[in-house]
Amino acid sequence: VNFSEPYRPQFHYSPKINWMNDPNGLVYNDGVYHLFHQYNPFGNRWGYMSWGHATSTDLVHWDHKAVAIPYGKEEEEGIFSGSAVVDHQNTSGFGDGGDPPIVAIYTSHYTREDGSTDQAQSLAYSIDGGQTFTKFEGNPVLEFDDPDFRDPNVSWNEEMGRWLMVVALPTQHKVQFYASDNLKDWEYLSDFGPAGATGGIWECPDFFRLPVDDNPENQKWVLHVDMNPGSVAGGSGSQYFVGEWDGTSFIPDETFMETAPHWTDYGTDFYAAISWNNIPEEDARQLWVGWMNNWDYANEIPTHPWRSAMSIPRSIHLESNNESYSLVQKPVESLRQLREDPVRLENLDLSDETIDLSQEGISGKAFEMIVEIEPGDAESVGINVREAENQRTVIGYNSVNQNVFADRTNSGESDFFEGFEQRNDVPVHLSDGTVKIRFFVDWSSVEVFVNDGSRVITNRIFPDPESIGVSAFADGGSATITNIEFWPLESIWT
Numbered sequence: 462v463n464f465s466e467p468y469r470p471q472f473h474y475s476p477k478i479n480w481m482n483d484p485n486g487l488v489y490n491d492g493v494y495h496l497f498h499q500y501n502p503f504g505n506r507w508g509y510m511s512w513g514h515a516t517s518t519d520l521v522h523w524d525h526k527a528v529a530i531p532y533g534k535e536e537e538e539g540i541f542s543g544s545a546v547v548d549h550q551n552t553s554g555f556g557d558g559g560d561p562p563i564v565a566i567y568t569s570h571y572t573r574e575d576g577s578t579d580q581a582q583s584l585a586y587s588i589d590g591g592q593t594f595t596k597f598e599g600n601p602v603l604e605f606d607d608p609d610f611r612d613p614n615v616s617w618n619e620e621m622g623r624w625l626m627v628v629a630l631p632t633q634h635k636v637q638f639y640a641s642d643n644l645k646d647w648e649y650l651s652d653f654g655p656a657g658a659t660g661g662i663w664e665c666p667d668f669f670r671l672p673v674d675d676n677p678e679n680q681k682w683v684l685h686v687d688m689n690p691g692s693v694a695g696g697s698g699s700q701y702f703v704g705e706w707d708g709t710s711f712i713p714d715e716t717f718m719e720t721a722p723h724w725t726d727y728g729t730d731f732y733a734a735i736s737w738n739n740i741p742e743e744d745a746r747q748l749w750v751g752w753m754n755n756w757d758y759a760n761e762i763p764t765h766p767w768r769s770a771m772s773i774p775r776s777i778h779l780e781s782n783n784e785s786y787s788l789v790q791k792p793v794e795s796l797r798q799l800r801e802d803p804v805r806l807e808n809l810d811l812s813d814e815t816i817d818l819s820q821e822g823i824s825g826k827a828f829e830m831i832v833e834i835e836p837g838d839a840e841s842v843g844i845n846v847r848e849a850e851n852q853r854t855v856i857g858y859n860s861v862n863q864n865v866f867a868d869r870t871n872s873g874e875s876d877f878f879e880g881f882e883q884r885n886d887v888p889v890h891l892s893d894g895t896v897k898i899r900f901f902v903d904w905s906s907v908e909v910f911v912n913d914g915s916r917v918i919t920n921r922i923f924p925d926p927e928s929i930g931v932s933a934f935a936d937g938g939s940a941t942i943t944n945i946e947f948w949p950l951e952s953i954w955t
């Protein structure tokens with residue numbers, strides 16, 4: 462494919478046509494990363510939920526595949542979000558003696574004749590390596606007395622020697638844990654919640670173990686859960702809790718129950734992230750991707766004939782700090798293959814001025830940039846991207862509020878949603894008087910990784926195609942950008 466419509470992401474996954482939302486069934490199998498996702502095969506707005514499908518061998522280049530699990534027309538069954546596992550021991554019995562089956566565990570969203578809806582968990586399996594799926598005739602496999610009961614996330618739990626599911630009770634602000642020996646019969650274990658932020662419904666939980674500070678001897682459990690609306694940047698977003706798993710229940714560390722919510726991303730457009738199952742142990746990475754959109758305006762963003770994109774895939778880590786933990790996200794290393802010839806600048810002194818970087822060869826619509834900033838006595842210092850005379854997206858550090866920010870107030874098209882013009886701030890401590898910001902700019906997005914990923918801001922923007930300027934600025938004093946590295950990024954679609 463050669464994707465060149467206005468706003469078409471050049472190094473992010475998007476479907477050729479039609480509507481997409483949450484990533485689903487992320488699973489690695491036999492050298493292939495599968496990315497299933499919520500998809501409407503019939504239109505460019507949410508509806509007729511099915512699982513779309515794409516595959517990659519490097520998490521960078523994607524092949525579009527046929528719809529994997531279609532909307533059930535007869536029984537009006539929407540195929541809502543869920544996960545997929547490789548059933549190595551054929552515990553489900555779906556295998557045929559050849560390669561292990563891939564089993565998808567998803568939510569059936571039924572619309573009844575009287576118009577009411579309810580939800581239960583169902584299975585579909587593939588015995589051809591994830592190309593085609595068959596719905597299990599015994600569906601659904603798990604029901605609960607609440608019409609909102611969805612987004613099952615299943616993984617193999619080594620200690621229990623069983624499958625472990627975490628699933629949301631959205632309007633109760635709870636998740637539930639279940640265990641199974643065969644993916645078909647599920648035993649209730651426990652509830653978690655309400656806790657943390659409860660300003661909106663809870664969706665798309667994920668539950669995984671991470672080494673603390675990359676030390677395999679010290680592991681903690683992370684419960685990740687999405688919330689809509691009421692998240693840190695407005696609308697949909699996500700939070701996490703860190704704690705222990707005792708075989709039955711998740712026990713959060715006290716700091717996660719006592720302090721303000723722990724947000725995964727401080728921007729508007731990172732939702733429903735789940736991690737890849739079955740990553741080989743020797744690889745030892747925990748990887749995920751999120752839906753780069755916000756339910757506040759997802760159905761209105763000005764793109765056609767498709768809507769929505771995924772974030773860049775990220776590895777996730779846990780860092781200890783002051784008796785607590787924070788989730789760290791880093792762009793996957795394989796993205797480096799897209800880097801074209803770099804431009805490097807050192808010690809750019811800025812005194813209440815803006816310097817056009819185009820003359821240095823820094824400009825464009827799809828690029829990666831790393832800047833190290835010494836804010837000095839400036840009130841605010843940073844980089845303008847996707848810039849034209851009356852348009853820019855601003856990424857920088859504000860000394861007055863001690864924030865890193867991404868400002869899309871004047872970033873381009875915004876009239877599809879009142880409130881789109883906003884600025885997102887994230888508190889950041891300088892270390893040795895400097896802050897390091899790495900960001901990825903695409904035709905309709907910016908992803909900002911602060912201090913090696915300890916804070917992230919992900920935002921959609923819709924600038925004019927002609928807005929390709931990049932400049933550096935300092936306001937209200939003098940600052941130095943000690944290092945600038947810039948790489949144009951190659952398109953993944955050519």
Ligand code: FRU
Pocket residue numbers: 482483499510541542543568611612664665733
């Ligand atoms: C989250 C969500 C899920 C649901 C899916 C439906 O974005 O609302 O809870 O399964 O989207 O498309």
